Amino acid sequence: MNGLTHSGSGNITADVFTLSTSTSARSAWFTQDGIPYLVNTKTDLDADINIDNTTNTYTFKTDDIQLNELKLSAEGFVQMLNPETFKMDIKFKSPDNDFKNILSMVPAMYTKDFTGIKTSGEASFNGFVNGTYSPQQVPAYDVKLLVKNGSFQYPDLPKPVSNIHLDLRALNTDGQPDHSVIDISKGHLEFDKEPFDFNFTYKNPVTIQYIDAGAKGKLDLSQLSKFIKLESGTKLSGMVWADAFVKGPLKAIQQQSGPFSAGGFFDIRNLFYSDKNFPQPVSNGNIKATLANAGGIADNTVIDVSSGHIELGKDPIDFTLKLSNPVTTVNFAGKAKGRLTLDHLKQFSSFPAGTSLSGIMNADMGFAGSRDAINKGAYDKIMLDGKANFDNIMYQAKEYPGGISIPSSSLLFNAKNITLSNLTGTYMGTHFTAAGTLNNLVGYIMENQALSGNLNATADKMNLNDWMGSSTATTSSAAIPASGNSSSTSTASPFQVPANVNFNVNARVNEAKYDQVAYNNINGELLIADEKLTLKNVKTDVMDGSAIINGSYSTKLNKKEPDIGFSYVIRDMDIQKAFNAYNTIQFLMPIGKFLSGKLSSELSLVGNLQSSMMPKLSSLTGNGNLLLLQGVLKKFAPLEKLAAVLQIDRLKSISVKDIRNYIEFANGRVLVKPFTIKIDDIEMQIGGFHGFDQSIDYAIQMKLPRSVMGNSGNNLVNNLVTQANNKGFPVKLGETVNLSIKLTGSINDPAVGINLKEMAGSVIDSLKEQAKDFVQAKMDSIKQKAKDSLTAVKDQLKDKIKDKLKEQILGKDTSKTKPDSIPPANPQPKDTGKTSTKEVIKNKLKDLFNKNKKPKDSTSQ
Numbered sequence: 001m002n003g004l005t006h007s008g009s010g011n012i013t014a015d016v017f018t019l020s021t022s023t024s025a026r027s028a029w030f031t032q033d034g035i036p037y038l039v040n041t042k043t044d045l046d047a048d049i050n051i052d053n054t055t056n057t058y059t060f061k062t063d064d065i066q067l068n069e070l071k072l073s074a075e076g077f078v079q080m081l082n083p084e085t086f087k088m089d090i091k092f093k094s095p096d097n098d099f100k101n102i103l104s105m106v107p108a109m110y111t112k113d114f115t116g117i118k119t120s121g122e123a124s125f126n127g128f129v130n131g132t133y134s135p136q137q138v139p140a141y142d143v144k145l146l147v148k149n150g151s152f153q154y155p156d157l158p159k160p161v162s163n164i165h166l167d168l169r170a171l172n173t174d175g176q177p178d179h180s181v182i183d184i185s186k187g188h189l190e191f192d193k194e195p196f197d198f199n200f201t202y203k204n205p206v207t208i209q210y211i212d213a214g215a216k217g218k219l220d221l222s223q224l225s226k227f228i229k230l231e232s233g234t235k236l237s238g239m240v241w242a243d244a245f246v247k248g249p250l251k252a253i254q255q256q257s258g259p260f261s262a263g264g265f266f267d268i269r270n271l272f273y274s275d276k277n278f279p280q281p282v283s284n285g286n287i288k289a290t291l292a293n294a295g296g297i298a299d300n301t302v303i304d305v306s307s308g309h310i311e312l313g314k315d316p317i318d319f320t321l322k323l324s325n326p327v328t329t330v331n332f333a334g335k336a337k338g339r340l341t342l343d344h345l346k347q348f349s350s351f352p353a354g355t356s357l358s359g360i361m362n363a364d365m366g367f368a369g370s371r372d373a374i375n376k377g378a379y380d381k382i383m384l385d386g387k388a389n390f391d392n393i394m395y396q397a398k399e400y401p402g403g404i405s406i407p408s409s410s411l412l413f414n415a416k417n418i419t420l421s422n423l424t425g426t427y428m429g430t431h432f433t434a435a436g437t438l439n440n441l442v443g444y445i446m447e448n449q450a451l452s453g454n455l456n457a458t459a460d461k462m463n464l465n466d467w468m469g470s471s472t473a474t475t476s477s478a479a480i481p482a483s484g485n486s487s488s489t490s491t492a493s494p495f496q497v498p499a500n501v502n503f504n505v506n507a508r509v510n511e512a513k514y515d516q517v518a519y520n521n522i523n524g525e526l527l528i529a530d531e532k533l534t535l536k537n538v539k540t541d542v543m544d545g546s547a548i549i550n551g552s553y554s555t556k557l558n559k560k561e562p563d564i565g566f567s568y569v570i571r572d573m574d575i576q577k578a579f580n581a582y583n584t585i586q587f588l589m590p591i592g593k594f595l596s597g598k599l600s601s602e603l604s605l606v607g608n609l610q611s612s613m614m615p616k617l618s619s620l621t622g623n624g625n626l627l628l629l630q631g632v633l634k635k636f637a638p639l640e641k642l643a644a645v646l647q648i649d650r651l652k653s654i655s656v657k658d659i660r661n662y663i664e665f666a667n668g669r670v671l672v673k674p675f676t677i678k679i680d681d682i683e684m685q686i687g688g689f690h691g692f693d694q695s696i697d698y699a700i701q702m703k704l705p706r707s708v709m710g711n712s713g714n715n716l717v718n719n720l721v722t723q724a725n726n727k728g729f730p731v732k733l734g735e736t737v738n739l740s741i742k743l744t745g746s747i748n749d750p751a752v753g754i755n756l757k758e759m760a761g762s763v764i765d766s767l768k769e770q771a772k773d774f775v776q777a778k779m780d781s782i783k784q785k786a787k788d789s790l791t792a793v794k795d796q797l798k799d800k801i802k803d804k805l806k807e808q809i810l811g812k813d814t815s816k817t818k819p820d821s822i823p824p825a826n827p828q829p830k831d832t833g834k835t836s837t838k839e840v841i842k843n844k845l846k847d848l849f850n851k852n853k854k855p856k857d858s859t860s861q
Helices: 099-103 221-226 342-347 371-375 441-447 464-468 575-581 583-588 590-594 637-646 711-726 763-810 837-848
Strands: 005-009 016-032 035-052 057-067 070-082 085-093 118-133 140-153 161-172 181-191 194-203 210-220 235-249 261-275 278-292 302-312 315-324 331-341 356-370 383-397 400-413 417-427 430-439 451-463 501-514 517-529 532-542 545-554 563-574 595-608 621-634 653-666 669-679 682-691 695-705 736-746 750-756
Touching: 070 099, 070 118, 099 118, 099 140, 210 221, 221 235, 235 278, 278 342, 302 331, 331 342, 342 356, 356 371, 441 451, 451 464, 464 501, 545 595, 563 575, 575 583, 575 590, 575 595, 583 590, 583 595, 590 595, 590 621, 637 695, 637 711, 637 736, 637 750, 711 750
Parallel strands: 451 501
Antiparallel strands: 005 016, 016 035, 035 057, 057 070, 070 085, 085 118, 118 140, 140 161, 161 181, 181 194, 194 210, 210 235, 235 261, 261 278, 278 302, 302 315, 315 331, 331 356, 356 383, 383 400, 400 417, 417 430, 430 451, 501 517, 517 532, 532 545, 545 563, 563 595, 595 621, 621 653, 653 669, 669 682, 682 695, 695 736, 736 750
């Protein structure tokens, strides 16, 4: 209801009292079992209701009920036996017999011009409801509407609609549902003495479903505006003929002759329609349909649209349609051929603000199937055959501000799949092509069944910063906190990989830019299956080198923190460019900031993303190796401090070549396994740990000639020898000194500890013991992750059950998740929350066949 006002008064504390009420509504709607009884109806009701709380009985009598112009009087009682069962005895009638009052209940007639309409004729409306209403039964009722010799004429139109007769009755004599009857025994009206007759009877709705219906008449649509007021700017013409009937029990399905019969035709010629909201007119509409039955069985009835033609603007469309077995499976088959200017679709459906679609579709299609197959989800039984060509397509929306342009593409339909070919397009300066196949597209649209297929795609150049609206600031500016997790306040939620898509995409891109990095000659494979996205052997030239990338992103086990796996092999990459471009290198190899030269590396890792789609650093575990082909290390604070202590200037800037080290990482720490480096006649064995928080704990076993040290360095060594001798460790120095060195603190603020190997022992051997503990901790972390994944699966199952129960009781609700760290290599686009084309099509098709079934869950393996 709209504009509802209500008032009442009475002694509500008493067991028995009278409640005086006054209620009005500017507009009211009431629909039951899909039948609209009240539509935008002005309603007024004044009544004194006697309320007996001891018996839960409500008795009333009033002459003050008004629905539009129809006045009613009613009396009776309603008694509530329990919250679902009511006993009642109500009688109602219209106190006068003015046809105009009944006419006001027709929504199209009750407009601001209604008061000026001239009417004549008699009408009566009365009935009763008596008995018990409950989920198992209905009360008896009898409702009658009778119109005799009715007519109406608008004051500014030349001719009336006349000789209107209607005899309608809805009744049930004993409250048994199968004894319900709707009967229009007579319906008749005339347009300028051109008669139109109709009748409709339906009874025994539970058992045999008996129907007796018919319509016969001719209507010149060009003359309609002389009888009925059309909206300003509306143009309508054409001829309509109808002469059809059905009679007999609909459930006469037995395979022998029965009492059912049906026949007739429906014919439209030269239809034309346009109005101010429909600028591209429907014209030259010609449709022929026949109704026939053989054998006296309702299910043998056939409705055949043998020829159909319409033109939308200047687009011709020809079609045929045949419906058979209307009682059981409802089989359909037909063809459609023609052209459609896509911009004309806005006449039938409104697009969101800023959204437009243009271009031309030429199609020649055949289709066949059944409502039974649709209801059972057997979409492999829905046959499509033919082709559709698209030219000069342009789609624009807020999400695609530059628009997607597709100059040409073709779809070929057959019983098994849909083939996409010759697709060329442009988006944000990227020219792309695509071709491939789609399997079970109808099932995917209608019931979210498994969709599979293959696609080959190419692109000349892509600026992913523009595509995703990303900032072009380098990732090196982002600091990594000591906890290994960021405090991002993003409210984004992870992209969920669909469980019912099994897709393979082979892609080739000449050039792509993401952040500050340019990638060239990209080619590889993208797999979507089992709720996982997988990158397979993606090859590219990048930063003066090359890379092979494999990876995965899965939401199967953890919807809130998706599992990721990633590995790469890079060759001959510029170290400085790589360090500034990839945060992975920044926290795994922070020394890279001070290196110049060429790098090759192999790395693999597993972990989780947070709800913000950022890696959860504390979850990352993996291993790899770094090969420094040739380069220079300088301005590295730990080495500069060591050089100052030992007074060896050459350590401040060292040239390195073919240095390979192996790493493992877990729980925010990186283990660098011992490796050896020689600088002229200085030999160092280096190993240790650093954290994602830039902390360091390294050990260096250094062998160096005393001749390379300055005075302060030699004095340091001499002091160490004296300390050793004083403690009972006889140390004799030769020309070469063996030092055990510890580097701690942070990369930018290191602390150096130096001792003789003879005193401290091998720091490398000590490191090996620490490495064992690190590996054990890493294994424990992996085991815990497996347990957490199992717990997450159990929690998801519980949540699904809770959500399902909540949905059934309270209706649907939404939930939000929170995030955690650094930008991923491949951010996913956010869900806009808009209704997709897929959902629109799905809803329209379901409406067409009046579907109501439970969705199926299908997972592609």
